[in-house]
Amino acid sequence: MNKNNNVISLDQNGENYYRQGIKKRQQNNKKEAMQLLKKAYDKNPSNPDYLSEYVYVMTENGLGNEAEHMIINEYVKDDYDVSYFHILSEINILRHDANKAFLYGVSYASQTGDEDYRDQLEDMFDVEIEDEDELKKEAERIIGQQIFQHLFMNARVDESLDYLNTLSYDIQIESEFRNLKAMAYLFLNKFDEARALLEELLEDDQTDMHALSHMTLLHYHTNDDAKYESYLKKLEVVEPLDDDSRFKVGLVLNFLQKYEQSYKLLLPLYKKKRLMNFQLLHALSFASFHIDKVEESKIYWNQMQNFHPIDEEFSPWKKDEARDRILSLESQYLNDDDQHKRLLGLYLISKVRPKDAIIGLSIWDRIEEMDDYEKLYVTYLFQGLKLARLGRMHLGLELLSDKGYGDSDTLLMWIDVFHDLYQVHKEFDDVESFVAAALYLHPQGRKLTKKHLVETFNVTTYRLNKAIDKLKQI
Numbered sequence: 243m244n245k246n247n248n249v250i251s252l253d254q255n256g257e258n259y260y261r262q263g264i265k266k267r268q269q270n271n272k273k274e275a276m277q278l279l280k281k282a283y284d285k286n287p288s289n290p291d292y293l294s295e296y297v298y299v300m301t302e303n304g305l306g307n308e309a310e311h312m313i314i315n316e317y318v319k320d321d322y323d324v325s326y327f328h329i330l331s332e333i334n335i336l337r338h339d340a341n342k343a344f345l346y347g348v349s350y351a352s353q354t355g356d357e358d359y360r361d362q363l364e365d366m367f368d369v370e371i372e373d374e375d376e377l378k379k380e381a382e383r384i385i386g387q388q389i390f391q392h393l394f395m396n397a398r399v400d401e402s403l404d405y406l407n408t409l410s411y412d413i414q415i416e417s418e419f420r421n422l423k424a425m426a427y428l429f430l431n432k433f434d435e436a437r438a439l440l441e442e443l444l445e446d447d448q449t450d451m452h453a454l455s456h457m458t459l460l461h462y463h464t465n466d467d468a469k470y471e472s473y474l475k476k477l478e479v480v481e482p483l484d485d486d487s488r489f490k491v492g493l494v495l496n497f498l499q500k501y502e503q504s505y506k507l508l509l510p511l512y513k514k515k516r517l518m519n520f521q522l523l524h525a526l527s528f529a530s531f532h533i534d535k536v537e538e539s540k541i542y543w544n545q546m547q548n549f550h551p552i553d554e555e556f557s558p559w560k561k562d563e564a565r566d567r568i569l570s571l572e573s574q575y576l577n578d579d580d581q582h583k584r585l586l587g588l589y590l591i592s593k594v595r596p597k598d599a600i601i602g603l604s605i606w607d608r609i610e611e612m613d614d615y616e617k618l619y620v621t622y623l624f625q626g627l628k629l630a631r632l633g634r635m636h637l638g639l640e641l642l643s644d645k646g647y648g649d650s651d652t653l654l655m656w657i658d659v660f661h662d663l664y665q666v667h668k669e670f671d672d673v674e675s676f677v678a679a680a681l682y683l684h685p686q687g688r689k690l691t692k693k694h695l696v697e698t699f700n701v702t703t704y705r706l707n708k709a710i711d712k713l714k715q716i
Contacts, residue, residue, distance in 0.1 A: 256285030260292055267299055275299045294329050301336040307549050309333050314392045318401060322408060324353045327385070331363070340367055342388075345381040352378055382413055390422055395520055395550065399429045417443055421452040428456060433464055451477075451487035455494040462498065478503055489517055496525040499602075505529040512542075520549035531558035555595050564599035572605045576612075582657045584616055586650065589639050592623040600624075634670070635660045638677045645698050647681065655684045662716050672709065674699045679709035 263278030279296040286292055293316065297309035310333055317326040327350035334343035344367050351360035364371070371377055386409050393402035403426040406419060413419055420439050427436035437460060443453035458477055461470035477491055478500065492507035508526050511517045523546035531539035536559065543557050554560055568591050575587025591600065600606075609620055621627040622636065638656045642648055659680040663670070670676065678695040681688075696703055 256282035256289065256292060259285065260289075260295070263299070264295065267295070267302075272299060272302045276303050290325075294332075297329060297333060298336060301333050306333060306337040311392060311550070314389055317389070318393065318405070322405075324350055327353075328356075328359065335366075342384070343367075344369070345384050348377060349381040349385055352381075379410075379412065382410060383416070383418075386413060386419065387422075391519075391521075394422075394426065394429075399426050402426050403430070417446065417450060418452070421450075421456060424453070424456050428459055428463065431463075433460060436460055452490050455490050458494060459497070474498065474500075485511055485514070485517060489522065493521060493525050496529055499532075501529040501532040505533055520546055523549070528558045531562070561596060561599050564594050564596060565603060567594050568600055568603060568605060572608060576605070576608050581613075581616070582654060582661065584612065585619060585635075585657055586654050588616065588619055588623060589636070589653070590650070593643075597624075631664060631668075634664075634673050637673045638680075641674060641677050641699065642681075649686075652681070652684075652686050655686065656680055659684070659713065663713065666716055667712065672701075672705060675701045675705040675709040676713070678706050679713050682706070682710060683713055 259278045259282035263275045263282060266272075266275035266278060276296070276299045279292065279299055283289075283292040283296040293313075297312055300306070300309040300312075310330060313326050313329050313333065317323060317330075320326070327346045331343050331347035331350060334340075334346060337343075344363055347359060347363040351357065351363070363369075386406070389405055390402050393399070393405060403423065406414065406423050406426070409419065414423075420443055424436045424439040424443070427433070427439065436456070440453050440457045440460065443450050444457065447453075454473060454476055458470065458473040461467075461473055477495060488507050489511055492504045492511070495501075495507065496504035504525060508522060508529065511522060512526055523542045527539045527542035527546065530536075530542065539558055543554075546552070555564075571587050571591050571594075575583050575590070578584055578587070591605070594600070609617065612620075615632075618627070618629060619632050619636075622629050622632050635657060638660060639653055642652055642656060647653075656677060659676075663676060678699040678701055681690055682692065682695055692703060692706060695701075696706055
């Protein structure tokens, strides 16, 4: 008999893990401390002590970027609670990034009135402040850039735009922040808003490389070919004067698949190690891959994981394999005279990952030539259009694939059976039973029992027999 049944474990709320973790950290056993503090945090993520100690020891274990990103997420989630700036200041002290540590700390102290912390920072970094207002503005500027980039690069574009609107008016009207806002509008397909901002920026300064870059993207997305080509030529021939402009133009050229020019602009920044971030490494990985520097591309990709881990399926080499697979399926199926084979080809293409590998391929020219029924299926597959008839056919294909019957002959058999069935019974919802029945009647050389099909597709014997009878009558 367990005598401890009535004892409430301290581990239920993480307190025991927290105490052990603090002890290990004091003993300079940083790896064990991190493991224990993670357990404490996982038990009770809302405990501020667990969170702060966990991110500090993460930083001490070389995971400062991850720690910083974690706190920025909490800052945004907690409605921009400035108390997180204290933690970000401490993280950057541990990382020996004096500028960010001081600016986060100053912003925290000025907004909370914590003069003791402000005094500690001034003593620690041995600084004398000449212009208090300019210091606060610089803090808001640097912090604003970082938090925007964090949200934007994590596909939280709506939130990044909302965040910009919380900054003081003086900061919002600076050209850099208007450019950031224009970039967010672009990625949200708010082209009119983006155009208005960019025209203002270029009227103020026609050499603004950020605005030129964003305007090039705008013309690209709105299919204004003449203006796109004109702006692209400007980007390709103008040598950016500073690192920040070089970075922006390099990213845009990378997006537009001008990989050689992009590589030439971005590689010097990488070598300087000053602008090391996710965007730079991601762009260099793609640029180097497409100019046949495959091993170099993999180095950048692996380094990028320290900033924001991404599955290898999104790497340039996997995307290249995916494109080859899509073009192979196009050749195999989409030019066939049999419409059902073309539908199968579209389904198989939709299963290729990453899904965005299809963007920009010649396959879209072939799709434009297809009939309306097939185009509807494309819209269903790639844009989420709700369709009853094709939706049922697709559900059957998914069931077969999920249950291990995803070979092309079996999938094509289902498409054939489905359309024959639909001619007679237009309204039916029991797709599972009809898929199982189709397999039973057309086993493709397999030995399939009713018992196996009932268990596999989670249907009753009655429903299966009823579906078999209906298919036999077609």
